[in-house]
Amino acid sequence: MGAEQTAAVRVLLADDHPVVREGLCAMLESDPGIEVVGQAGSGEEAVALAGRLAPDVVLLDLRMGELDGVGATGQILRQSPRTKVVIVTTYEEDSDILRAVEAGAAGYLLKGSSRAELIGAVHGAARGETVLTPSLATKLFRARAVEAPLLSGRECEVLRLVGQGLTNAEIGRELFIGEATVKTHLLRAFKKLEVSDRTAAVMTAWERGMLS
Known part of the structure; x- marks a missing residue:
C-alpha cells in the first residue's frame, strides 16, 4: 500500500502510555510508506502538535485524562480539516464507537489489531477511507440504528x-x-x-x- 503513495504518510501518535506509543511507532515505521512525525502523551498535546505539524493521520487513544480522544478529535479537525483521525483503543463499547465517528474520526481500531491492520488503516485513512476493525462494524451499525434519530x-x-x-x-x-x-x-x-x-x-x- 505504501508504494501507492507519492510521499510517506505523516502520522502523529497520541497515547498516555509511553510503552504503547513506542510499540505503535515501531510497527508503523516498519512500513517505508509511513513516517511518524510526532508523539503526544495527552489530548491537549495531540491538539497542539497536530496544529504545528499538520500530519496526514493522527492515531488517538480514546481515554487520556481531561481531554479524551473524542474531544481531541473535534479540536484537531476544526483546526486541520484535512487531517484524518483514527481512534486506537482497548474499549469497544457501542457508545464509544458512535461518539468517535460522530466527532469526525475516520476510523476506530482496537489495540489488539495486527501490524498489517494498523498499517492498512493508516494508508486507508490517508486516502479518505473509513477504517474500522471488522469486529466493530456490526456494533457501529447497531449503535447508529438505536441512537440516530x-x-x-x-x-x-x-x-x-x-x-x-x-x-x-x-x-x-x-x-x-x-x-x-x-x-x-x-x-x-x-x-x-x-x-x-x-x-x-x-x-x-x-x-x-x-x-x-
Whole structure:
C-alpha cells in the first residue's frame, strides 16, 4: 500500500502510555510508506502538535485524562480539516464507537489489531477511507440504528439546501413552502440531532449518512 503513495504518510501518535506509543511507532515505521512525525502523551498535546505539524493521520487513544480522544478529535479537525483521525483503543463499547465517528474520526481500531491492520488503516485513512476493525462494524451499525434519530424527508430536503448555502427564504421558494415552515423543519431537525445551529445540523446529518 505504501508504494501507492507519492510521499510517506505523516502520522502523529497520541497515547498516555509511553510503552504503547513506542510499540505503535515501531510497527508503523516498519512500513517505508509511513513516517511518524510526532508523539503526544495527552489530548491537549495531540491538539497542539497536530496544529504545528499538520500530519496526514493522527492515531488517538480514546481515554487520556481531561481531554479524551473524542474531544481531541473535534479540536484537531476544526483546526486541520484535512487531517484524518483514527481512534486506537482497548474499549469497544457501542457508545464509544458512535461518539468517535460522530466527532469526525475516520476510523476506530482496537489495540489488539495486527501490524498489517494498523498499517492498512493508516494508508486507508490517508486516502479518505473509513477504517474500522471488522469486529466493530456490526456494533457501529447497531449503535447508529438505536441512537440516530430519523429525520423526515422534508427535514432532509431542507438540510440539503442549507448545505448548499441557501437562506430560509430561498429554501422556502425552492420547496414551495413558507419561510416559517422552513424554520419549523430546521428547529425539529436541530432537536433530533441535538445541535443548536444550521452548520452543525448539516454536518451531523451528513456524518450519520442521512443526506447521502
